[in-house]
Amino acid sequence: MNEFLTTLTAIAASAFSPSTAALAIAAIGLNIHFGYTGLLNMGQAGFMLVGAYAFAISIVAGIPLFPAVLIALVAAAVFALVLGVPTLKLRGDYLAIVTISAAEIVRMIGRSSLLTDITGGSNGLTGQSYRGPFTDLSFLGDGQTTLGPFTYDNTGSNGWWVRLVAWSIVGILCLFVFLLMRSPWGRVLRGIREDEDAIRSLGKNVYAYKMQALILGGTIGALGGIIYVLPASVQADSMGRSMTFFVWTALLLGGAATVFGPVLGSIIFFALRLFVQGIAGQFVPDSIMNGQQAEQFSWILIGVVLMLVVIFRPQGVLGNKKELSFNVN
C-alpha cells in the first residue's frame, strides 16, 4: 500500500514538473499549427532545440536573460520563415517532410564536433552555464519548502521557482490562445484548416495566415524548449524525433483545437508512463519484467493508447465530437 502511495505521489509530482510544462507549451504551439490551421509540423522538437540553443548560447555569451529569450524567439521565427517560404504554397505534406528533416538537421548540427566550442557538441551545454540569470531573478529565496508530499528547493536548479514560472507561462499561453481563437483571425485559421481554396475565394491571403501561424506556433515551441532545458541541460539528442512524437501524442490525447487539450494531454502522457511503471514495479515480479522492461512496456502502452484514441475518440479527451475531431472527412 505504501508503495502504491509512492507511485501516486510520483505521478502527481511529474504532473506539475517543469518538463510536463515544457511539453505542454510545445504542444500549445503545435496546436496552433495542426489543431487550428491544419499545418503538419513534424519537427516541433526542432523549434524547441533552436530555442534552447539560442537561449543558452546567448546567456553563455553574456547577454542578459530577457534579451536572450527574445533572441531565442526570433531564432525560432526565422527558422519557421525559412521552412515556410518554400513549402506553405504547396500541399500540406511538403511542410511535414521539410520540418522532419529540418529538425534532424538542427539536432545534427547541435551535436556535431565542429561546433563544440559553441554548442558543446554531443555533450551539450550544462545547466549551470546558463541557468544563473534565471535563478537570480527568483524572489522565493533560499531553503526548501514542503507543500503536501512535495519538497523542493525554493529556487535551486529544479525547484519551486522554475515550476512557478513554467506553469505561469502555460497559463498565460492558454489565455492567449483562447483570445486568439475566438477572434476573426482564429476564424480564418480554422477556415484554412477546412479548405484553403474557399478562404482564398473570399479574398484572404492564405499564405500570409499560414506563415503567421507557423511562426507563432514555432516561437511558442521555442519557449517550451527553453523551459525544458532550464532545470536540465541542453542536449541535442533529448529533443529529437521522439520529442516530436511526445508533443504530438500529448496534443492528440488531450484534444487538438481545444485550449486546454495540449496541457491535459501532456499531464496524461507523463502520468500514464509513471503509472504503468509503478504498477509493473509493484505487482509484476522482476523475473517477468524488470524496471527497464517496465519502462519500455510503458512506451508500448502509450502507443496503444494513442492508437485507441485516434480510432475511438479522434477529437481527444477534451474535444467536441461534432467539431474538433482531427480526422478530416
Place this chain on the structure above:
Amino acid sequence: MSTDLGVTPAPTKAAAAATASVAAVSPLPGVPKPDPILVVDNIVRQFGGMTAVNVPHLEVQRGIITALIGPNGAGKTTFFNLITGFDKPSSAPRLIGGPKSDHAARSMFNGRSVNNMGAAKVAQRGMVRTFQLTKALSRLTVLENMLLGAKDQPGENLFAAVIKPLWAAREREITLQAEDLLQRFKLLEKKNDMAGSLSGGQKKLLEMARALMSEPTMIMLDEPMAGVNPALTQSLLGHIKSLRDEGMTVLFVEHDMHMVRHISDWVVVMAEGKVVAEGPSATVMDDQAVIDAYLGAHHDTDLGDDSLLTDEVAEELAKEVELENRTEGDA
C-alpha cells in the same frame, strides 16, 4: 419572414435597362460590349495535349446577368478558375519563353488589369466566385462560414485579434448582415450548426450567401442551383435579379435552360473550350452553332422549351413557399 416571394414581376426599370444595355450588341462570339466590366484576351489552358479552354476575346457587360452555358466538359469551370486566379492560363506571359505579348493572356476587371493575380487578390478586387463542388467549411458553424466572407475585418489582423474591443463593433455589424442573408437563403435556423451537417443543396446556398457577404462588384456562380429545390430556386432567382437591380454584375454557369432563360440578360455558349455563340437569352438557343454544340443527335428537342416553367407555374411555386413560410412563422 422575408417578403421576397420570387414571383416574376413585371420587368423592373433596372431589368429593362439591363436588357436594353445589350440590345444593340450583335450576337457574335467575342463581340465588344458598350460597358464591359470584365475583358479577357487569349485565355488558353491546356492539360497535357488537350486544350480545355481557348477564348481569344470575351467581354462581360456591367450590371447585367450573363449566363455561361455549354455541355459537360466544355471548359466552363476551367474558364472560371482561369479568370479568378485559381488556375493560370498556359498562355500567361512568362519571364522566359512565354507567348508573344500580343498573344499573351490578359484580363481586365473593372478597368484594372488582373493578369497573373492570385485568387485572394482577385476576390479583394470585387470578383468573387463560388465552386461547382461546394466548399463549405465543415467544422465551422454556418454563421462562422458567413462571417468569413465579410471584408474589412480589423480582427483578422493578428495584432488586433487578442483585443476584442478593436473588432467587436465590426463583428456585430457583419453578424447582422449575415443573419439577414441567412434569412433570405432559409438557413437562419441552422446558423449554429456545423456547416458539414448541412445537406448538399443547403451547402450550395450557404456558399452563395457567403460569397455575397463581401458585397462583390461581380459574382460568379458555378451551377448555383444544382440540387436546390425548385420553390427555393424561384425565390433565389428573384434575389439574384434584385442584386442585379442594385448594380451587381452576375456571371453564372448553369445547365438548367429554363433558369437560364428566366433570369439571364445575355448568354455565352461554350463548347470544347471555345465560345461558340453569344446573344440575348431569348434568341441564342436558336443559333445553329449552339444546337450543334449542345445536342448533337437530338436535333428535334427544343432547347428553349419554356412550357415546363411558365410564369403560372412560377407563381404557384412562390405561393407554396409563402404558405410554408407562414406556417413556419406560426410555429
